[in-house]
Amino acid sequence: MKGLLLRADQSLEIAKLPQPTIKPKEVLIEVKASALNHREIWIQKGLYPGMKLPCILGADGAGIVIKCGSDVSADWLDKEVIVYPAYDWGDNEQAPTRQFRVLGMPDPGTIAEYIAMPVSNLIAKPTYLSWSEAAAIPVAGLTAWRALFSHGGMHKRSKVLITGIGGGVAQAGLSLAVAQGADVYVTSSSKDKIRQAISLGAQGGVNYREDNWHLQLKELSGGIDIVLDSSPSPILDNYFKFMNYGGRIVTYGSTGSPKTSISISKFFLRHIQFIGTAMGSPSEFQELLNFMEHHKIKPTIYKNFSLDQAVEAIETLSKGHQIGKIVLSH
Ligand SMILES: NC(=O)c1ccc[n+]([C@@H]2O[C@H](COP(=O)([O-])OP(=O)(O)OC[C@H]3O[C@@H](n4cnc5c(N)ncnc54)[C@H](OP(=O)(O)O)[C@@H]3O)[C@@H](O)[C@H]2O)c1
Secondary structure, eight states: OEEEEEOTTSOEEEEEOOOOOOOTTEEEEEEEEEEOOHHHHHHHTTOSTTOOOSEEOOSEEEEEEEEEOTTSOGGGTTOEEEEOOEEOOOSOTTSOOTTOEESSSSSOOSSBSEEEEEGGGEEEOOTTSOHHHHHTSHHHHHHHHIIIIIITOOOTTOEEEESSTTSHHHHHHHHHHHHHTOEEEEEESOHHHHHHHHHTTOOEEEETTSTTHHHHHHHHHSOEEEEEESSOOSBGGGGGGTEEEEEEEEEOOOSSOSOOBOOHHHHHHTTOEEEEOOSOOHHHHHHHHHHHHHHTOOOOEEEEEEGGGHHHHHHHHHHTOOSSEEEEEO
Protein backbone atom coordinates (compact mmCIF):
# COMPACT_ATOMS: atom_id res chain seq x y z
CA MET A 1 0.00 0.00 0.00
CA LYS A 2 0.97 3.67 -0.28
CA GLY A 3 1.53 5.79 2.81
CA LEU A 4 3.16 9.06 3.90
CA LEU A 5 6.34 7.93 5.61
CA LEU A 6 8.57 10.15 7.75
CA ARG A 7 11.97 8.49 7.57
CA ALA A 8 14.59 8.41 10.35
CA ASP A 9 16.48 11.24 8.57
CA GLN A 10 13.29 13.41 8.84
CA SER A 11 12.63 13.20 5.08
CA LEU A 12 9.07 12.69 3.91
CA GLU A 13 7.91 10.52 1.03
CA ILE A 14 4.97 8.58 -0.30
CA ALA A 15 6.40 5.09 0.22
CA LYS A 16 5.33 1.59 -0.80
CA LEU A 17 4.62 -0.23 2.47
CA PRO A 18 3.25 -3.62 3.50
CA GLN A 19 -0.50 -3.71 4.16
CA PRO A 20 -1.05 -3.81 7.97
CA THR A 21 -2.03 -7.10 9.62
CA ILE A 22 -4.80 -7.08 12.22
CA LYS A 23 -4.94 -8.44 15.78
CA PRO A 24 -8.05 -10.25 17.15
CA LYS A 25 -9.71 -7.03 18.49
CA GLU A 26 -8.80 -4.93 15.46
CA VAL A 27 -10.26 -4.12 12.06
CA LEU A 28 -8.62 -3.16 8.79
CA ILE A 29 -9.88 0.15 7.41
CA GLU A 30 -9.62 1.29 3.81
CA VAL A 31 -8.92 4.98 4.45
CA LYS A 32 -11.03 7.18 2.16
CA ALA A 33 -9.74 10.54 3.38
CA SER A 34 -7.31 11.96 5.93
CA ALA A 35 -6.52 15.48 7.12
CA LEU A 36 -3.46 17.40 8.31
CA ASN A 37 -2.73 19.04 11.65
CA HIS A 38 0.11 21.26 12.79
CA ARG A 39 1.30 18.17 14.68
CA GLU A 40 2.71 16.67 11.47
CA ILE A 41 4.95 19.73 11.10
CA TRP A 42 6.20 19.55 14.71
CA ILE A 43 6.97 15.85 14.18
CA GLN A 44 8.74 16.45 10.88
CA LYS A 45 10.93 19.05 12.60
CA GLY A 46 11.71 16.54 15.38
CA LEU A 47 10.00 18.84 17.92
CA TYR A 48 7.49 16.32 19.28
CA PRO A 49 8.09 14.37 22.52
CA GLY A 50 8.88 10.64 22.20
CA MET A 51 10.11 10.75 18.59
CA LYS A 52 10.30 7.25 17.04
CA LEU A 53 10.94 7.02 13.30
CA PRO A 54 10.25 5.84 10.64
CA CYS A 55 6.49 6.26 10.95
CA ILE A 56 3.38 6.73 8.83
CA LEU A 57 2.01 10.19 9.73
CA GLY A 58 -1.57 11.36 10.20
CA ALA A 59 -4.10 11.41 13.04
CA ASP A 60 -7.31 12.32 11.21
CA GLY A 61 -9.10 9.82 9.01
CA ALA A 62 -12.34 8.23 7.84
CA GLY A 63 -12.94 5.09 5.82
CA ILE A 64 -14.64 1.72 5.40
CA VAL A 65 -14.06 -1.41 7.49
CA ILE A 66 -12.90 -4.11 5.07
CA LYS A 67 -11.69 -6.86 7.44
CA CYS A 68 -12.50 -7.84 11.04
CA GLY A 69 -10.24 -9.58 13.59
CA SER A 70 -11.36 -12.87 15.11
CA ASP A 71 -12.85 -11.13 18.23
CA VAL A 72 -14.75 -8.48 16.24
CA SER A 73 -18.37 -8.94 15.15
CA ALA A 74 -18.76 -9.27 11.37
CA ASP A 75 -21.47 -6.57 11.68
CA TRP A 76 -18.61 -4.06 11.42
CA LEU A 77 -17.80 -5.15 7.84
CA ASP A 78 -18.52 -2.42 5.25
CA LYS A 79 -19.31 0.15 8.00
CA GLU A 80 -18.38 3.75 7.19
CA VAL A 81 -16.44 5.10 10.16
CA ILE A 82 -14.57 8.07 11.62
CA VAL A 83 -11.49 7.23 13.64
CA TYR A 84 -11.08 8.42 17.26
CA PRO A 85 -7.55 9.77 16.78
CA ALA A 86 -5.70 8.47 19.87
CA TYR A 87 -5.01 5.50 22.14
CA ASP A 88 -5.20 4.93 25.91
CA TRP A 89 -7.21 7.87 27.22
CA GLY A 90 -8.30 5.63 30.11
CA ASP A 91 -11.36 5.86 32.41
CA ASN A 92 -10.86 9.32 33.87
CA GLU A 93 -12.74 12.08 32.03
CA GLN A 94 -10.64 14.73 33.86
CA ALA A 95 -7.36 13.76 32.18
CA PRO A 96 -5.84 10.98 30.07
CA THR A 97 -3.37 8.33 31.25
CA ARG A 98 0.35 8.84 30.75
CA GLN A 99 0.17 6.26 27.94
CA PHE A 100 -2.24 8.50 25.98
CA ARG A 101 -0.91 9.12 22.48
CA VAL A 102 -2.19 10.48 19.20
CA LEU A 103 -2.15 8.43 16.00
CA GLY A 104 0.66 8.96 13.51
CA MET A 105 3.86 8.62 15.60
CA PRO A 106 4.81 6.41 17.26
CA ASP A 107 1.79 4.33 16.12
CA PRO A 108 1.08 4.18 12.38
CA GLY A 109 -1.10 7.03 11.16
CA THR A 110 -4.00 7.62 8.81
CA ILE A 111 -2.21 9.06 5.76
CA ALA A 112 -2.08 5.66 4.07
CA GLU A 113 -4.35 3.47 1.99
CA TYR A 114 -5.05 1.19 4.97
CA ILE A 115 -4.82 1.33 8.75
CA ALA A 116 -5.36 -1.38 11.37
CA MET A 117 -6.94 -0.30 14.65
CA PRO A 118 -9.01 -1.51 17.60
CA VAL A 119 -12.72 -1.51 16.93
CA SER A 120 -13.12 0.56 20.12
CA ASN A 121 -11.60 3.51 18.22
CA LEU A 122 -14.38 3.64 15.62
CA ILE A 123 -17.52 5.76 15.44
CA ALA A 124 -20.09 5.59 12.63
CA LYS A 125 -19.62 8.36 10.08
CA PRO A 126 -22.66 10.68 10.09
CA THR A 127 -24.27 10.34 6.64
CA TYR A 128 -24.59 14.13 6.07
CA LEU A 129 -20.77 14.39 5.87
CA SER A 130 -18.60 13.64 2.83
CA TRP A 131 -15.43 11.59 3.32
CA SER A 132 -13.30 14.75 3.29
CA GLU A 133 -15.57 16.51 5.79
CA ALA A 134 -15.57 13.49 8.10
CA ALA A 135 -11.77 13.21 7.97
CA ALA A 136 -11.40 16.92 8.79
CA ILE A 137 -13.15 16.60 12.17
CA PRO A 138 -11.28 14.44 14.72
CA VAL A 139 -8.21 16.26 16.14
CA ALA A 140 -9.38 19.83 15.61
CA GLY A 141 -13.03 19.17 16.50
CA LEU A 142 -12.27 17.13 19.60
CA THR A 143 -9.71 19.64 20.90
CA ALA A 144 -12.14 22.53 20.41
CA TRP A 145 -15.04 20.57 21.96
CA ARG A 146 -13.22 19.69 25.18
CA ALA A 147 -11.73 23.18 25.48
CA LEU A 148 -14.99 25.06 25.00
CA PHE A 149 -17.55 22.77 26.63
CA SER A 150 -15.77 20.53 29.18
CA HIS A 151 -13.22 23.15 30.36
CA GLY A 152 -14.80 26.43 29.26
CA GLY A 153 -18.38 25.63 30.32
CA MET A 154 -19.58 27.49 27.22
CA HIS A 155 -23.28 28.26 27.05
CA LYS A 156 -25.62 30.41 25.00
CA ARG A 157 -24.45 34.06 25.17
CA SER A 158 -21.02 33.20 26.62
CA LYS A 159 -18.53 35.72 25.27
CA VAL A 160 -15.81 33.68 23.61
CA LEU A 161 -12.47 34.80 22.14
CA ILE A 162 -10.83 32.45 19.62
CA THR A 163 -7.20 33.34 18.86
CA GLY A 164 -5.47 32.70 15.50
CA ILE A 165 -8.71 32.03 13.64
CA GLY A 166 -6.85 30.64 10.60
CA GLY A 167 -6.02 27.44 12.52
CA GLY A 168 -7.92 24.15 12.29
CA VAL A 169 -8.90 23.99 15.99
CA ALA A 170 -9.88 27.67 15.91
CA GLN A 171 -12.17 27.12 12.90
CA ALA A 172 -13.76 24.10 14.57
CA GLY A 173 -14.23 26.16 17.75
CA LEU A 174 -15.89 28.94 15.76
CA SER A 175 -18.53 26.64 14.27
CA LEU A 176 -19.24 24.95 17.64
CA ALA A 177 -19.48 28.26 19.52
CA VAL A 178 -21.74 29.85 16.90
CA ALA A 179 -24.02 26.78 16.93
CA GLN A 180 -24.18 27.00 20.75
CA GLY A 181 -25.36 30.62 20.49
CA ALA A 182 -22.22 32.16 22.05
CA ASP A 183 -20.97 35.63 21.09
CA VAL A 184 -17.67 34.95 19.34
CA TYR A 185 -14.72 37.28 18.77
CA VAL A 186 -11.52 36.32 16.98
CA THR A 187 -7.92 37.40 16.51
CA SER A 188 -5.94 36.98 13.31
CA SER A 189 -2.99 38.45 11.43
CA SER A 190 -5.23 38.67 8.37
CA LYS A 191 -8.13 41.04 7.66
CA ASP A 192 -9.56 38.51 5.20
CA LYS A 193 -9.63 35.79 7.86
CA ILE A 194 -11.44 38.14 10.27
CA ARG A 195 -13.93 39.00 7.52
CA GLN A 196 -14.46 35.30 6.79
CA ALA A 197 -15.00 34.59 10.52
CA ILE A 198 -17.64 37.32 10.66
CA SER A 199 -19.38 35.77 7.65
CA LEU A 200 -19.45 32.49 9.60
CA GLY A 201 -21.11 34.10 12.62
CA ALA A 202 -18.37 35.86 14.66
CA GLN A 203 -19.22 39.30 16.06
CA GLY A 204 -15.87 40.81 15.11
CA GLY A 205 -12.11 40.50 15.40
CA VAL A 206 -8.79 42.27 15.95
CA ASN A 207 -5.27 41.84 14.60
CA TYR A 208 -2.98 40.25 17.22
CA ARG A 209 0.04 41.87 15.53
CA GLU A 210 -1.14 45.32 16.66
CA ASP A 211 0.31 46.30 20.05
CA ASN A 212 -2.98 47.45 21.54
CA TRP A 213 -5.11 44.51 20.33
CA HIS A 214 -6.11 43.75 23.93
CA LEU A 215 -7.64 47.22 24.33
CA GLN A 216 -9.30 47.02 20.91
CA LEU A 217 -10.86 43.71 21.91
CA LYS A 218 -12.16 45.13 25.22
CA GLU A 219 -13.71 48.01 23.27
CA LEU A 220 -15.26 45.64 20.71
CA SER A 221 -16.57 42.95 23.07
CA GLY A 222 -17.12 44.67 26.41
CA GLY A 223 -15.36 41.69 28.06
CA ILE A 224 -14.59 38.03 27.41
CA ASP A 225 -15.63 34.95 29.47
CA ILE A 226 -13.72 32.17 27.67
CA VAL A 227 -10.56 32.25 25.54
CA LEU A 228 -9.89 29.33 23.19
CA ASP A 229 -6.19 29.94 22.85
CA SER A 230 -3.53 28.45 20.57
CA SER A 231 -1.05 31.24 21.28
CA PRO A 232 -0.96 32.79 24.75
CA SER A 233 0.89 36.13 24.66
CA PRO A 234 4.41 36.22 26.16
CA ILE A 235 2.87 38.47 28.86
CA LEU A 236 -0.51 37.12 29.92
CA ASP A 237 -1.31 40.25 31.96
CA ASN A 238 -2.50 41.82 28.73
CA TYR A 239 -5.44 39.42 28.81
CA PHE A 240 -6.69 41.02 32.04
CA LYS A 241 -7.51 44.09 29.95
CA PHE A 242 -10.37 42.19 28.31
CA MET A 243 -11.14 39.19 30.57
CA ASN A 244 -14.31 39.29 32.65
CA TYR A 245 -13.96 38.34 36.32
CA GLY A 246 -14.21 34.55 36.65
CA GLY A 247 -13.11 34.10 33.03
CA ARG A 248 -11.35 30.98 31.73
CA ILE A 249 -8.35 30.89 29.41
CA VAL A 250 -8.22 27.43 27.84
CA THR A 251 -4.92 26.80 26.09
CA TYR A 252 -4.22 24.02 23.61
CA GLY A 253 -1.15 25.30 21.75
CA SER A 254 1.92 27.50 21.97
CA THR A 255 2.21 28.77 18.40
CA GLY A 256 3.07 32.37 19.31
CA SER A 257 5.38 31.88 22.29
CA PRO A 258 6.52 28.81 24.26
CA LYS A 259 6.57 30.79 27.55
CA THR A 260 4.35 33.33 29.24
CA SER A 261 4.48 35.41 32.41
CA ILE A 262 1.60 36.41 34.63
CA SER A 263 0.91 38.91 37.40
CA ILE A 264 -0.30 36.57 40.14
CA SER A 265 -2.33 39.11 42.12
CA LYS A 266 -4.38 40.23 39.08
CA PHE A 267 -4.89 36.56 38.29
CA PHE A 268 -6.36 35.55 41.65
CA LEU A 269 -8.19 38.76 42.48
CA ARG A 270 -10.11 38.39 39.22
CA HIS A 271 -10.81 34.70 39.80
CA ILE A 272 -9.32 33.81 36.41
CA GLN A 273 -8.72 30.16 35.50
CA PHE A 274 -5.86 29.22 33.18
CA ILE A 275 -6.51 25.71 31.89
CA GLY A 276 -4.40 23.42 29.72
CA THR A 277 -6.04 20.91 27.40
CA ALA A 278 -5.09 18.42 24.71
CA MET A 279 -7.49 16.47 22.51
CA GLY A 280 -10.30 14.73 24.45
CA SER A 281 -11.79 11.43 25.60
CA PRO A 282 -13.69 8.90 23.45
CA SER A 283 -16.97 9.93 25.10
CA GLU A 284 -16.27 13.60 24.32
CA PHE A 285 -15.64 12.55 20.70
CA GLN A 286 -19.10 10.94 20.60
CA GLU A 287 -20.66 14.07 22.18
CA LEU A 288 -18.92 16.22 19.56
CA LEU A 289 -20.26 14.13 16.67
CA ASN A 290 -23.78 14.13 18.17
CA PHE A 291 -23.69 17.92 18.51
CA MET A 292 -22.33 18.36 14.97
CA GLU A 293 -24.97 16.05 13.51
CA HIS A 294 -27.75 17.80 15.47
CA HIS A 295 -26.67 21.20 14.09
CA LYS A 296 -25.54 19.75 10.72
CA ILE A 297 -22.14 21.42 11.18
CA LYS A 298 -19.56 20.84 8.44
CA PRO A 299 -15.86 21.57 8.98
CA THR A 300 -14.27 24.33 6.93
CA ILE A 301 -12.02 22.79 4.28
CA TYR A 302 -9.30 24.95 2.79
CA LYS A 303 -7.97 22.60 0.12
CA ASN A 304 -8.27 18.99 -1.01
CA PHE A 305 -5.15 17.14 -2.21
CA SER A 306 -4.73 13.53 -3.36
CA LEU A 307 -2.76 11.03 -1.25
CA ASP A 308 0.07 11.23 -3.82
CA GLN A 309 0.30 15.00 -3.12
CA ALA A 310 0.71 14.55 0.66
CA VAL A 311 4.19 16.13 0.83
CA GLU A 312 2.96 19.17 -1.11
CA ALA A 313 -0.05 19.34 1.23
CA ILE A 314 2.24 19.49 4.28
CA GLU A 315 4.28 22.28 2.64
CA THR A 316 1.02 24.19 2.11
CA LEU A 317 0.09 23.77 5.80
CA SER A 318 3.50 25.03 6.90
CA LYS A 319 3.02 28.28 4.92
CA GLY A 320 0.04 29.11 7.20
CA HIS A 321 -2.17 30.83 4.60
CA GLN A 322 -5.06 28.41 5.13
CA ILE A 323 -8.43 29.03 6.70
CA GLY A 324 -9.58 25.63 7.90
CA LYS A 325 -8.44 22.10 7.16
CA ILE A 326 -6.17 20.65 4.49
CA VAL A 327 -7.56 17.28 3.43
CA LEU A 328 -6.24 14.32 1.41
CA SER A 329 -8.56 12.16 -0.68
CA HIS A 330 -7.21 8.62 -0.89
N1 LIG B 1 -3.55 20.45 22.41
C1 LIG B 1 -4.07 19.81 21.37
O1 LIG B 1 -4.76 18.79 21.49
C2 LIG B 1 -3.83 20.35 20.01
C3 LIG B 1 -4.59 19.90 18.94
C4 LIG B 1 -4.40 20.49 17.71
C5 LIG B 1 -3.46 21.50 17.60
N2 LIG B 1 -2.69 21.89 18.65
C6 LIG B 1 -1.71 22.98 18.55
O2 LIG B 1 -2.44 24.19 18.34
C7 LIG B 1 -1.74 25.06 17.47
C8 LIG B 1 -2.63 25.38 16.27
O3 LIG B 1 -2.79 24.22 15.48
P1 LIG B 1 -3.89 24.13 14.35
O4 LIG B 1 -3.57 22.87 13.60
O5 LIG B 1 -5.24 24.31 14.90
O6 LIG B 1 -3.66 25.43 13.49
P2 LIG B 1 -2.62 25.84 12.34
O7 LIG B 1 -3.15 25.44 11.05
O8 LIG B 1 -1.26 25.45 12.77
O9 LIG B 1 -2.76 27.44 12.44
C9 LIG B 1 -2.16 28.18 13.42
C10 LIG B 1 -2.77 29.59 13.42
O10 LIG B 1 -2.16 30.24 14.51
C11 LIG B 1 -2.19 31.63 14.29
N3 LIG B 1 -0.98 32.27 14.79
C12 LIG B 1 0.27 32.17 14.29
N4 LIG B 1 1.09 32.94 15.04
C13 LIG B 1 0.33 33.50 16.01
C14 LIG B 1 0.59 34.39 17.09
N5 LIG B 1 1.81 34.90 17.31
N6 LIG B 1 -0.42 34.76 17.92
C15 LIG B 1 -1.69 34.29 17.70
N7 LIG B 1 -1.98 33.44 16.68
C16 LIG B 1 -0.99 33.06 15.86
C17 LIG B 1 -2.38 31.84 12.79
O11 LIG B 1 -3.65 32.47 12.68
P3 LIG B 1 -3.96 33.58 11.58
O12 LIG B 1 -3.61 32.96 10.28
O13 LIG B 1 -5.41 33.82 11.76
O14 LIG B 1 -3.10 34.76 11.90
C18 LIG B 1 -2.43 30.42 12.21
O15 LIG B 1 -3.40 30.29 11.21
C19 LIG B 1 -0.45 24.33 17.09
O16 LIG B 1 0.53 24.77 18.00
C20 LIG B 1 -0.78 22.88 17.36
O17 LIG B 1 0.33 22.10 17.64
C21 LIG B 1 -2.87 21.35 19.85
